[in-house]
Amino acid sequence: MDKFWLKSYPEGIPAEIDTAQYKSLVQLLEESFQKYAARNAYACMDKFLTYGELDTLSKKIGAWLQNKGLKKGARVAIMMPNVLQYPVVMAAILRAGFVVVNVNPLYTPRELEHQLKDSGAEAVFILENFATTLEQIVTKTNVKHIVVASMGDMLGGVKGAIVNFVVRNVKKMVPAFSLPSAVRFNQVIAESSRLAFQPVSLGHDDIAFLQYTGGTTGVSKGATLTHRNVVANVLQNDAWLMPGVAGAHATEQKIIVCALPLYHIFALTVCSLLGTRIGALNLLIPNPRDMPGFVKELAKYKVNIFPAVNTLYNGLMNNPDFAKLDFSGYEICSGGGMAVQKAVADKWLKITGCAIAEGYGLSETSPVATANPANTKEFSGTIGLPIPSTEIAILDDDGNRLPLGHAGEIAIRGPQVMVGYWNRPDETANAFTSDGFFKTGDIGIMDFRGYTTIVDRKKDMILVSGFNVYPNEIEGVIAMHPGVLECACVGVPDANSGEAVKLFVVRKDPSLTVEQLMEYCKEQFTAYKKPKYIEFRTDLPKTNVGKILRRELRDEKKAA
Secondary structure, three states: OOOHHHHHOOOOOOOOOOHHHOOOHHHHHHHHHHHOOOOEEEEEOOEEEEHHHHHHHHHHHHHHHHHOOOOOOOEEEEEOOOOOHHHHHHHHHHHOOOEEEEOOOOOOHHHHHHHHHHHOOOEEEEEHHHHHHHHHHHHHOOOOEEEEEOOOOOOOHHHHHHHHHHHHHHOOOOOOOOOOOOEEHHHHHHHHOOOOOOOOOOOOOOEEEEEEOOOOOOOOOEEEEEHHHHHHHHHHHHHHHHHHHOOOOOOOOOEEEEOOOOOOHHHHHHHHHHHHHHOOEEEEOOOOOOHHHHHHHHOOOOOOEEEEOHHHHHHHHOOOOHHHOOOOOOOEEEEOOOOOOHHHHHHHHHHHOOOEEEEEEOHHHOOEEEEOOOOOOOOOOOOOEEOOOOEEEEEOOOOOEOOOOOOEEEEEEOOOOOOEEOOOHHHHHHHEOOOOOEEEEEEEEEOOOOOEEEEEEHHHOEEEOOEEEOHHHHHHHHOOOOOEEEEEEEEEEEOOOEEEEEEEEEEOOOOOOHHHHHHHHHHHOOHHHOOOEEEEEOOOOEOOOOOEOHHHHHHHHHHO
16 A cells, blocks of 8 residues: 555654564563652652562462463453552553453443453553442452552552542532452452462464444444554554654653543553553543542643543633633643534634644554644644554445545554454444454544544534535634534434534533524535534533543434
8 A cells, every 4th residue: 555645754753563573461560669659650649650669569469360360362351540549450460461441430330340251351540530320230240359559548647548538528529339258459459468369471463442322323433453553552552752852952851741530442542551651650530520629630730641532621621710820831732532512722823822633543552543743733634644654545335445535434553553343243243344454433534644634423423405514614714703612413314315413512601692603604605515403502511531522422412
């Protein structure tokens, strides 16, 4: 395949990365644990964890897990927000030769039961705030070992006790639960001091993570990511992003904002694992929805790298104190997970002086497949170029390659692409072309430089009287209206046109009327693209990463 996009690469970025330099993700992690032992690796609620401490604690928990008789390749779940225990437990599971199953802590009992059963997880590390969910379904799963952590476990004696008291008794964030066989996190640390850790031989083909997709195309499936997949994406991101920080301060330790949840593939790779690779400090934000608290945390650090999604960028800018922060350290702001809207990107650049470099990927691609140059000076409106060792093809419905400039399904081939869906050979076969490209379900157009623009997901497209309407386009334009805070649009059945466009809007200006917005749409869109219905809402349904759930809005209409 002609990789013509390499001509558009910024200077210094290689065409290929060498995954063979590490036998496993564990080797990559352990190299950094030794190299940066004295550096702070993570910060949370004013408590710091060094790389050396991460090394020691993860080895201890790894030894404890090994002592429970789990066999190499056993699945171990983590169900926690961004707290210091997370990176420790993740490293422990990997080093002990097991597979990490990342679980959204806000899952309902039904969703949790599905994921634990589907993955076959034999152990779970869970924050006590969510233990009541596990209690309701644990007897229906293979889970034999439960470790319950508390918010204050790693914050030090007095501070930890105060935090736990406030979380449990003042904020009442820990519903009563009963898990008689569970062990406390600090008890595991204490018990492990008597146990010997056994290093495990791991290779490229061993599984590192089962990363469950959001289930937007049906039942939630586990993307099976091997050590090679994840090492590849860490090295690809390193090669792609580091020119963005090459400058006067290139040798200083970088500070990464980790506000996206670590159980999500974006934060897992781009914050935690890449951060470890480059010896960065990850600032963990347990609850980014608390915007005033989030802004106060940001004020304490000279931030360099800020990965986020559109809604998070937008939310911060709508906090009056955010603009008062010092942005002089900002070197890379990367956007992913959902389309970054031009209105948001333009405002972010104006406030911070750092352009959002949008990228693209999926759980199935570890996640990054394309990205804009990290040192970009302006928002491009595209998802960028294929990153090193990655190929992008645009396919028609029959799987044939389309010429440049034509819209079709984006397909990805590279070392970061999963080996398949866990225990779902049929789904895996359907997801790949015969020559090994993963079909994303997203519709895009690639230009002559190699930059791709997403026009939408196949299933989100709205068909109005035979014309294709792409929600991303509508939402991007509506978001630029000064009276609009957030918006989403879906297709609803229509007797005349088959489908019509319905727009849901959260107002920034409470005086904004439907009529005013309709007039704006009339100016912006040709007739078939214009929303037929507009409904104001106080908020929009979102995933925990902040991605707006159009599917829920569509399903509401069906149920109505």
